[in-house]
Amino acid sequence: MNTLEKIVSLCKRRGFVYPGSEIYGGLANSWDYGPYGTELKKNIKALWWQHFVQSRADIYGLDGSILLSPKVWKASGHIKRFLDPLKECLSCHKRFRTDFLDEKGIKKCPECGGKLSKEKMFNPMFKTFIGSQENKASTVYLRPETAQAIFINFKNIIDSFHPPLPFGIAQIGKSFRNEITAGNFIFRTLEFEQMEIEYFIEEKEWQKQFDYWQREMIEFAKSLGISEKKLTLREHSLKELSHYSKKTVDIEYMFPFGTKELYGLAYRTDYDLKNHSQKSGVDLRYQNPKTKENFYPHVIEPSFGLERTLLALLLDAYHKETAKEKKRVFLKFPPLVAPIKVAVFPLLANKIELIKEAKRIFADLSPHFPIAWDDNGNIGKRYRRQDEIGTPWCVTVDFDTLKDNTVTVRDRDTMKQERVKINNLLNLFKEKLENSKD
Numbered sequence: 001m002n003t004l005e006k007i008v009s010l011c012k013r014r015g016f017v018y019p020g021s022e023i024y025g026g027l028a029n030s031w032d033y034g035p036y037g038t039e040l041k042k043n044i045k046a047l048w049w050q051h052f053v054q055s056r057a058d059i060y061g062l063d064g065s066i067l068l069s070p071k072v073w074k075a076s077g078h079i080k081r082f083l084d085p086l087k088e089c090l091s092c093h094k095r096f097r098t099d100f101l102d103e104k105g106i107k108k109c110p111e112c113g114g115k116l117s118k119e120k121m122f123n124p125m126f127k128t129f130i131g132s133q134e135n136k137a138s139t140v141y142l143r144p145e146t147a148q149a150i151f152i153n154f155k156n157i158i159d160s161f162h163p164p165l166p167f168g169i170a171q172i173g174k175s176f177r178n179e180i181t182a183g184n185f186i187f188r189t190l191e192f193e194q195m196e197i198e199y200f201i202e203e204k205e206w207q208k209q210f211d212y213w214q215r216e217m218i219e220f221a222k223s224l225g226i227s228e229k230k231l232t233l234r235e236h237s238l239k240e241l242s243h244y245s246k247k248t249v250d251i252e253y254m255f256p257f258g259t260k261e262l263y264g265l266a267y268r269t270d271y272d273l274k275n276h277s278q279k280s281g282v283d284l285r286y287q288n289p290k291t292k293e294n295f296y297p298h299v300i301e302p303s304f305g306l307e308r309t310l311l312a313l314l315l316d317a318y319h320k321e322t323a324k325e326k327k328r329v330f331l332k333f334p335p336l337v338a339p340i341k342v343a344v345f346p347l348l349a350n351k352i353e354l355i356k357e358a359k360r361i362f363a364d365l366s367p368h369f370p371i372a373w374d375d376n377g378n379i380g381k382r383y384r385r386q387d388e389i390g391t392p393w394c395v396t397v398d399f400d401t402l403k404d405n406t407v408t409v410r411d412r413d414t415m416k417q418e419r420v421k422i423n424n425l426l427n428l429f430k431e432k433l434e435n436s437k438d
C-alpha cells in the first residue's frame, strides 16, 4: 500500500472519512466525514477564523447563501468563462480533464483505449431549479466559489461598518463543482469548503498587498503544522489565468500523487465590483472619506481549501514506528488540530471504583476540550488506538489513584509517562495546549 492508500484505509477504519453513498456502491468524488474528520474540519475552520477574522480589526465575517441569483454568475463571467478543458472518448464517451491527460502523457482513453475527441470546454457549475417548473427561467446554480457572495454584499458591509481601505470580507462555506476527474481521495471533490478573503485595496498597492498575503498564507499553513518543506509557489502562465485574474500564485503542496495546488492567491483587480455595478445598476464604488473621490477598490483574494488542508495535515501527521517494543502507527497532529485532546481510561473495565474516578475526570475535562473514553482491552491497545487518531495525551486511572489521587499521563510522541495529581490535570493540559502554539 502506498502512503495515500494507508491514509484512506486508516481514515475509514478509525472514523475520519468514509466513501460517500457507500452502501449504494458509492458516488464518485464524494466523501462523508466521521466523528474525527468532523472535529478536524471544525478545528481547522476555527483556527482560520481566529487567525484571519477574530484577531484582526480590518476583516469582517460573512455567511452568504449557496444559491444566488443567476444574474450574479452572468455578471461575474462564470456562465460564459468558468470552463474546464476536457476531452471525450469517442467509444465509451467518458470525459477526462486535459491537464490530467497531458500531465501523464496520455493520448488514448485511459478507460478503454478508444480515440479521444478534440478539446471541449465544459462548465463545472451544478444547475438546479427554483420552484415547481424546471426550465431556463427557474435555473439556478450551486455556487462554485464563495467569493461572489462577498462582492454582492460589499455595499452592505460599507453601509453597516464604514470601514476605511484596506479592509477584507471573509467567508467559510461549501462550494460545488461538477469535477470530471480521477480520485486522489479528498483532493478534488464535487462539494468542498472554501475559506476565502476578498481584501479590498487601492490599485497602487496591489503588488505590496499580494506579497503580504502570500506570506500570510504560508504562515497560516505553517501555524497549522503543515510542513514548510513541502510547500512551493507556482505562478500561473497567461494562458492559465482565470478570466478575472491579472496574477495568480498557487501555493502548492507535495502530495504523494504530485505537487499540486493547496491554496490559491489571485489579484482579481476591480473586475468583480465593476461588473456587478454595471450589471445591477447599483453603485459599488468606494468613497475616499477625505477627497470624496469615488472609485472601485481592487481585490486580492487568498483562497484556502478546507479538505486539501485536511489532507496535507494527515499526510504530514502520518508516522510509522517499526522498532519491536514501539511498533505503531500514529498521527502526530499538532495538539491544537488534533480531534481529541485527551483520552481517559480506567485501568480495568470491571472495577467500579476506578470507573467512578475516571468518569469524574472525564466530566471535569470535557467542558474544556474534546475528550475520549476508552475502557476496552488492555492499556497498550488503548494507547495504540489513541495514537492512530492522534490524541496527544492519555490519562489512566489505576489502583494508586485511589490511594494518592494521582494518575498516569502518557505523551503520544515520546510515549513517556508521568504521575500527575488529579487536581492539576486541567491546568496541565491547558498549559500544554497553550505552549504547543509556539
Ligand code: ATP
Pocket: 177, 179, 186, 187, 188, 189, 190, 191, 192, 194, 261, 262, 263, 264, 303, 304, 305, 306, 307, 308
Ligand atoms: P484546481 O486547479 O486544483 O482545479 P482551482 O484553481 O480550480 O483548483 P480555485 O478556484 O483557486 O481552485 O479554488 C480555491 C481553492 O479551493 C483551491 O486552492 C483548493 O484548495 C480548493 N478547491 C478547488 N476546487 C476543489 C475541489 N474540487 N475539491 C476540493 N477543493 C477544491
